Amino acid sequence: MEETRPDRRRWTALALLLTAVFMDMVDNQIVTIALPTIQHELGARPSALQWTATGYTLAFALTLITGARLGDRFGHRAAFALGTAGFGAASLVAGLAPGVGVLLAARVVQGIFAGLMVPQVLSFIAAEFPEAERGRAMGFFGMTFPLGGLAGPLLGGVLTEADLFGWHWRTIFFVNVPIALAAAVGALLVMPLRERGRGGVDGLGVLVLAAALLAVLYPLVQGRELGWPVWTFVVLVAALPLLVVFFALQRGRERRGREPLIRPELFRRRGLSVGVLVMLVFYCGMGAFFVLTLHLQNGLGYSPLKTALTVLPATVGIVAGNGIGMPKAPELGRRLPMTGLVLLLAACAALIALVSAAGTGLTPWQLVVPVLLYGTGLGLGSSSLTLIALTGPGPDDAGAASGVLNTVVQLGLAAGPATVGTVFFGRLAADGDFPAATTTSLLVGAGLFLVALLACSLLPRAVAAPNPAAATGPAPRR
Structure with missing residues (x-):
């Protein structure tokens, strides 16, 4: 079969898609900085305030795989434009919210539309970029998540303190509206329109998978605040049989000739099956950076x-x-994320030494080098792990594979602060020593990075040449 030429507008389209992903990641983090202001103005109770932050994460993670498959079925351009427009509309409602109930509902709707919007990016890269360009495109994608995560708190602080037009915290939501509108319209203009997939969406599979993910996410997000009652561990354990039921349903659906939500054969590839486990531990270890920001604000008064x-x-x-x-990345294969994890371990060691030695006298200038090392490790690790895990699926499974990877990222980002944060708050409650609690938590984060480093030895030695069908996909309509 003759391969089609890559669409000449692919880089412009990718820039629009990544702008929307960046907006999503910023929005996911920006609320944390503004929560005290929101609580004061709306009179929100602590539990409602917590759900304002976590409701988004839960809704996002629960809809990622479904959103990816909807993109495969109805077209990535249509799914992305709808998701982006819905995200912008929900942001407008959040900014106008008269009370915490409306704000919470708007945040959940934001998460749902983000789950439709974000998976289309990896699918677009797999379908539109030839092998020679895919590593570069994946690098830009890999940068977007951590950059958005780090820029969120910065923008949150700037916008909240600036109080533009007297909008206070509402500015953090209003700023999404013009960005989302421009991304949605731009995508409709420059993204190629491809043939739609066949088959429907597996409704029962969606419900069972959502129940399994909720069984993992809810205890992790809420467990520490609730004091880790026994039922949280029971719910966590229940996730495993639910996943078994889900994959049994997928196999049965495939045997009957119907389109599954996720093909079980996807996980026969070592890159994906091992890659998702490494990514889960990798992003969970990032909870150590969350603890560092708590130490700087609550311990040092920044x-x-x-x-x-x-x-x-x-x-x-x-x-x-x-x-x-x-x-x-194609040449180095697993050595690239392993190098990134070595840098992360070195950064954690330097941070532990500095926090222990400097105590309450820790200055921003002392942190420049270890924080820089930490970011470099993230840059090397996150995008290369995604590239390794994504290599291989054909065009029919590109959306499902990207949905799986994005869901794993969200699981890790939710589990990190929950696990590492539990250690931090537990130690802090015991003796009130911020430096000691922070160093203990950083040790836990370093331990997670070490586990991820060891697991990398199970990844493929090099990134295999991608499936040509995944590189080109069906011919775009001009």
Whole structure:
């Protein structure tokens, strides 16, 4: 079969898609900085305030795989435009919310539309970029998640303190509206329109998978605040049989000649099956950085803006890590994420030494080098792990594979603060020693990075040449 030429507008379209992903990641983090202001203005109870932050994460993670499959079925351009427009509309409602109930509902709707919007990016890269360009495109994608995560607190501090037009915290939602509108319209203009897939969406599979993911996410997100009652562990354990039921349903659906939500054969590839496990531990280890920001604000009295500026060198490291590493990703294979994890371990060791030695006298300048190393490790590790795990699926499964990877990222980002944060708050409650609690938590984070490093030995030695069908996909309509 003759391969089609790559669409000449692919880089412009990718820029629009990544802008929307960046907006999503910023929005996911920006609320944390504004929560005290929201609580004061709306009179929100602590539990409702917590759900304002976590409701988004839960809704996002629960709809990612479904959103990816909807993109495969109805077209990635239509799914992305609808998801982006819905995200912008929900942001407008959140900014106008008269009370915490409306705000919480809007945040959940934001998460649902983000789950439709974000998976289309990886599917677009797999379908539109030839092998020679895919590593570079994946590098830009890999940068977007950590950059958005780090920029969120910074923008949250700036916008909340600036109080533009007297909008206070509402500015953090209003800023999404023009960005979402521009991304949705731009995508309709420049993204190629491809043939739609066949088959329907597995409704029962969606419900069982949602129940399994909720069984993991809800205890992890809420467990610490609730004091880890026994039922949280029971719910966590229940996730395993639910996943078994889900894959049994998928096999049965495939045997009957119907389109499954996720093909079980996807996990026969070592890159994906091992890659998702490494990514889960990798992103869980990032909870150590969450603890560092708590130490800077609550332990050392840094303002939100000063804290954000202190961790800003990580952004430079992320860009450098991607720029240096991704062109060599196909050649280096698993050695690239392993190098990133070694840098993360070195950064954790340096942070532990500094926090222990400096105590309450820790300054931003002392943190520049370890924070820069930390960001470089993230840049090398995140995008290369995604590239390794994504290599192989054909065009019919590109959306499902990207949905799986994005869901794993969200699981890790939710589990990290929950696990590492539990250690931090437990130690802090015992003796009130912030430096000791922070160093203990950083040790846990380093332990998780070490586990991920060892697991990388099970990944393929090199990134296999992608399936040509995945590189080109069906011919776009001009």
